[in-house]
Amino acid sequence: MVSAGALEQFYALFEAWGIPWIVPRLAIMLGVVSIIIGFISVSAMFLIWWERKISAHIQARFGPMRVGGWHGWAQSIADGLKLLLKEDIIPTRADRPVFILAPIVVFAASLATYVVIPFGPGLIVQDLNIGILYIIAISSLTVVGIIMAGWGSNNKYAALGALRSAAQAVSYEVPLVISLLGPLLLVGSLRMTDIVEYQGGTWLGILPGWLIVVQPLAFLIYFTCAVAETNRLPFDIPEAESELVSGFHVEYSGMRFAIFFLAEYANMFVVCAIATTVFLGGWQGPLLAPWVWFLLKTYFLLFVMIWLRWTLARVRVDQLMHVAWKVLLPLAFVNLGITGLLVLVLSPMG
Amino acid sequence: MTTINLHLQQVKERTTESMEEMWVNMGPQHPSTHGVLRLLLKLDGEVVRECIPYLGYMHRCHEKIGENRAYVQIIPYTDRLDYLASMYNNWAYCLACERLMEISIPARAEYLRVIIGELQRIASHLIWLGTFGLDLGNFTLFMWCFREREMILDLFEAVSGQRINYSFMRIGGLALDVPEGWLADVKAFLAWFTPRLSEYDRLSTDNIIWQKRIQGVGILKPEDAISYACSGPMLRGSGIRWDLRRDDPYGIYDRFEFDIPVGPNGDVWDRFWVRRQEMEQSVKIVEQGLKAIPPGPVLAPVAKKLRAPVGDIYSRVESPRGELGHYIVADGSERPYRYKVRAPTFVNLSALPVMLPGYMVADAVAILGSVDIVLCEVDR
Amino acid sequence: MWRYLREIWRGFWSILLSMQITLRYLFTRAVTVQYPEEKRQLPTRALTQHVLTIDLESQELKCTACDMCARICPANCIHLAGEGKGKARRPKWFVIDHNLCMYCNLCVEVCPFDAISMWTGKYELGGFSRTNLVYDMETMHADGFYPTIMTPRSPPGAAAKAPAAPGGGKGGGKG
Numbered sequence: 001m002v003s004a005g006a007l008e009q010f011y012a013l014f015e016a017w018g019i020p021w022i023v024p025r026l027a028i029m030l031g032v033v034s035i036i037i038g039f040i041s042v043s044a045m046f047l048i049w050w051e052r053k054i055s056a057h058i059q060a061r062f063g064p065m066r067v068g069g070w071h072g073w074a075q076s077i078a079d080g081l082k083l084l085l086k087e088d089i090i091p092t093r094a095d096r097p098v099f100i101l102a103p104i105v106v107f108a109a110s111l112a113t114y115v116v117i118p119f120g121p122g123l124i125v126q127d128l129n130i131g132i133l134y135i136i137a138i139s140s141l142t143v144v145g146i147i148m149a150g151w152g153s154n155n156k157y158a159a160l161g162a163l164r165s166a167a168q169a170v171s172y173e174v175p176l177v178i179s180l181l182g183p184l185l186l187v188g189s190l191r192m193t194d195i196v197e198y199q200g201g202t203w204l205g206i207l208p209g210w211l212i213v214v215q216p217l218a219f220l221i222y223f224t225c226a227v228a229e230t231n232r233l234p235f236d237i238p239e240a241e242s243e244l245v246s247g248f249h250v251e252y253s254g255m256r257f258a259i260f261f262l263a264e265y266a267n268m269f270v271v272c273a274i275a276t277t278v279f280l281g282g283w284q285g286p287l288l289a290p291w292v293w294f295l296l297k298t299y300f301l302l303f304v305m306i307w308l309r310w311t312l313a314r315v316r317v318d319q320l321m322h323v324a325w326k327v328l329l330p331l332a333f334v335n336l337g338i339t340g341l342l343v344l345v346l347s348p349m350g
Numbered sequence: 351m352t353t354i355n356l357h358l359q360q361v362k363e364r365t366t367e368s369m370e371e372m373w374v375n376m377g378p379q380h381p382s383t384h385g386v387l388r389l390l391l392k393l394d395g396e397v398v399r400e401c402i403p404y405l406g407y408m409h410r411c412h413e414k415i416g417e418n419r420a421y422v423q424i425i426p427y428t429d430r431l432d433y434l435a436s437m438y439n440n441w442a443y444c445l446a447c448e449r450l451m452e453i454s455i456p457a458r459a460e461y462l463r464v465i466i467g468e469l470q471r472i473a474s475h476l477i478w479l480g481t482f483g484l485d486l487g488n489f490t491l492f493m494w495c496f497r498e499r500e501m502i503l504d505l506f507e508a509v510s511g512q513r514i515n516y517s518f519m520r521i522g523g524l525a526l527d528v529p530e531g532w533l534a535d536v537k538a539f540l541a542w543f544t545p546r547l548s549e550y551d552r553l554s555t556d557n558i559i560w561q562k563r564i565q566g567v568g569i570l571k572p573e574d575a576i577s578y579a580c581s582g583p584m585l586r587g588s589g590i591r592w593d594l595r596r597d598d599p600y601g602i603y604d605r606f607e608f609d610i611p612v613g614p615n616g617d618v619w620d621r622f623w624v625r626r627q628e629m630e631q632s633v634k635i636v637e638q639g640l641k642a643i644p645p646g647p648v649l650a651p652v653a654k655k656l657r658a659p660v661g662d663i664y665s666r667v668e669s670p671r672g673e674l675g676h677y678i679v680a681d682g683s684e685r686p687y688r689y690k691v692r693a694p695t696f697v698n699l700s701a702l703p704v705m706l707p708g709y710m711v712a713d714a715v716a717i718l719g720s721v722d723i724v725l726c727e728v729d730r
Numbered sequence: 731m732w733r734y735l736r737e738i739w740r741g742f743w744s745i746l747l748s749m750q751i752t753l754r755y756l757f758t759r760a761v762t763v764q765y766p767e768e769k770r771q772l773p774t775r776a777l778t779q780h781v782l783t784i785d786l787e788s789q790e791l792k793c794t795a796c797d798m799c800a801r802i803c804p805a806n807c808i809h810l811a812g813e814g815k816g817k818a819r820r821p822k823w824f825v826i827d828h829n830l831c832m833y834c835n836l837c838v839e840v841c842p843f844d845a846i847s848m849w850t851g852k853y854e855l856g857g858f859s860r861t862n863l864v865y866d867m868e869t870m871h872a873d874g875f876y877p878t879i880m881t882p883r884s885p886p887g888a889a890a891k892a893p894a895a896p897g898g899g900k901g902g903g904k905g
Contacts, residue, residue: 054756055489055490056760057755057756057757057758057760058490058752058755058756059489059490059493059494059755060493060494060497060755060758060759060760060761060762061493061760061761061762062760062762062764065764156372156374157374160374160393160396160711164396233487234487234559236487237712240487240712241381242381242382242484242485242486242487242715243382243711243712243714243715244711245380245381307749307752307753307756308745308749310489310490310752311488311490311553311745311748311749311752312487312488312557312559312745312748313483313486313487313488313554313557313559313560313563314486314487314488314559314563314712315559315562315563316562316563316710316712316713317396317710317712318710319559319562319563327738331738419804420802422802422836423802423803423804423836424804425834425836426804426805426832426834426836427804429832429834490752490755494755497761500761504773507772507773507775507776508773508775509775510775510777510835511773511775511776511777511833511835511848511849512777512833515832515833515834517832517833517834517835517836525835525839526775526879529773529774529775549751552747552748552750552751553748553751553752556744556747556748557744557745557747557748558740558741558744558745559741559745654840
């Protein structure tokens with residue numbers, strides 16, 4: 001976020017005062033974490049409001065109109081306050097530690113992925129050289145939290161939802177990773193900034209240098225898997241409200257439920273941010289500031305996700321597996337093979 | 351060969367017994383049991399092995415109340431049976447009373463009953479389509495269907511003053527004539543409604559997820575449908591062309607031209623498709639009715655205090671959910687001696703344990719949705 | 731192989747078609763009504779709170795306490811007592827318990843004197859206790875012309891005398 005030199009000066013200042021080296025580093029970490037949590041909360045609140053408005057207008061109604069005046073913009077804040085003030089109920093037969101820990105695990109997993117999201121040049125917390133791999137690894141931790149929630153609730157519906165979620169996550173991680181491999185082959189690096197900078201130019205002089213132009217199939221596969229990863233319709237079977245009431249978080253109420261909710265929207269943002277970074281050229285764009293471009297693209301993808309949710313019905317468990325293993329995975333492999341072949345043929349020998 | 355088969359059967363049974371199965375209580379508070387139905391499901395993983403429905407949470411002694419009310423006073427109570435198709439309950443009850451008392455009703459009232467009844471069928475099927483969409487996870491379809499249903503309710507409100515529990519039909523005709531310009535409003539509604547059907551199709555019929563979810567699921571064989579006395583779209587979805595409007599015509603249905611859609615396979619898709627096409631047929635019937643409706647009175651001259659002659663009558667109509675029958679035993683007094691309602695959804699629901707086993711939980715919701723139950727009518 | 735690909739394409743295309751129509755709806759007008767600020771125009775026949783209609787000339791209740799409405803009511807929610815004899819008979823007290831009312835309109839239809847109406851457009855009946863919904867003669871006393879089954883539009887001949895009659899005409903949306 002800040003240049004390395006300034007950070008060194010900051011540390012040196014504390015050392016000069018004789019404060020142990022760990023203190024400034026912890027302070028910086030805390031600062032970054034609070035900024036990220038602040039960003040997540042604000043963006044999730046905005047997304048919830050936005051989703052409610054979009055769904056309402058698709059359905060020929062208004063959605064929230066009261067709180068805050070203009071089109072009910074403060075609705076999410078009011079909802080958040082309400083959830084904060086609600087009674088915290090832990091079922092008597094629940095596995096207490098697991099039950100309490102589950103939302104924290106889910107939220108922590110989605111929080112950790114924000115570390116490598118490149119909002120703009122320099123606007124990245126830690127530009128890891130294994131950025132994409134890190135995100136994929138960390139984001140699959142979410143399912144651990146979901147299983148904990150399902151198990152800890154000691155509820156049959158929750159357990160069913162958790163098991164569905166586990167099956168879904170395991171199946172969809174595979175095509176997701178393989179679909180990302182195609183673009184990464186072209187880029188030749190896992191570092192997020194490298195991926196964005198690779199897309200700076202143009203294809204054939206006219207099209208933007210985004211990877212979606214050469215990897216449309218990979219993008220579609222990635223996006224489908226991303227929707228499934230975030231448990232959204234049409235792949236929301238872990239929380240299918242008409243079947244499993246609300247799946248793994250059926251026993252959660254108040255702030256614990258809110259954390260699940262927050263984590264869902266945070267995850268949505270993450271998967272869309274990755275799609276933006278890998279396929280839509282990240283912060284690249286004319287005129288506007290880089291971070292504006294990044295957010296614009298990400299929010300467009302989020303809009304598509306919301307739009308999909310309010311258009312489609314839910315798939316069944318076996319169909320979900322069918323889509324993952326028999327449709328997406330073969331297509332992803334085909335895409336990877338063709339990309340690899342082209343890279344091999346077109347790249348200069350040696 | 352038989353011994354081997356028997357042995358295999360025993361092995362199979364033993365393995366299923368030893369496998370982890372669990373009983374799940376679906377309802378009475380569950381978003382997709384459409385009211386207070388309680389299903390006890392035996393689940394093997396995701397697959398339903400057994401289903402036991404429990405009814406009676408909404409029982410409110412409708413029939414016993416009816417035995418303590420004068421004939422005309424029962425009409426408002428019949429509204430509360432199938433509250434999504436109140437007009438049909440009114441109609442079935444009034445028809446039974448008219449047949450018992452040998453009252454013939456004016457021609458205009460007959461036509462208005464058909465028009466209102468078919469509009470009610472559209473409204474009821476719209477609710478069904480919407481909630482079925484909700485069961486499958488499509489919330490948008492639900493809202494769109496409700497929008498058009500609200501328009502029908504507006505029409506009914508202009509006629510009867512009520513949006514759900516109309517109490518509009520009377521023994522001998524209708525309570526009131528329709529207001530001026532109402533028939534034109536109906537025509538305008540039909541013109542608006544017909545293109546909306548293709549919009550629903552975009553979200554439902556044409557959509558691949560929708561198709562895959564309900565095709566080949568919850569098959570009810572024709573012989574099962576008959577032996578469980580199913581009626582309405584449940585029976586027609588199983589390939590049996592049986593519609594009381596044609597096979598036991600009441601009112602003036604013999605004067606109307608309409609098709610009876612049937613489905614060949616008896617799965618959820620067929621039941622969905624039968625209802626979807628019935629909406630089109632209802633539009634057709636209403637259009638014919640609007641063309642042919644004569645002027646005149648809407649209520650036959652009947653006594654203020656109705657007394658039925660000693661005897662009994664069973665009279666049935668084709669409600670959106672099936673054969674809705676009212677059975678009245680009269681002892682010559684102002685009140686029925688015995689009053690019984692044959693609720694189509696109650697009978698259709700009894701076929702649920704045949705349809706459910708072997709399908710998944712998600713299918714269970716779809717199958718239950720395809721029965722189109724109204725718990726107020728099931729429990730009475 | 732070819733069928734497999736065609737099936738995938740068909741699914742993809744059908745989803746795009748569905749999305750097209752929802753996108754179109756995103757930019758159509760909402761049909762819902764923002765209730766407290768914006769109110770629906772009720773049809774004349776909307777069944778709402780009971781009113782005991784009055785003779786517009788003498789401002790007296792038309793009711794003669796004949797007890798027909800109380801007897802026809804399936805829910806037994808009408809209670810009344812009359813005083814006086816013959817044509818001078820008027821209700822002494824008249825109570826309708828709207829907690830029990832089923833809005834069937836039977837009491838109105840049975841009334842031979844057109845003395846009770848439910849076409850009043852008073853639909854905001856919420857109260858904080860059950861007794862708020864028990865209406866006596868004073869609250870049900872009509873303050874002007876209300877449409878009834880026999881006079882759905884305006885009183886015959888009295889239209890000129892009561893031009894600003896509330897609830898008259900087609901609207902009845904008197905809140």
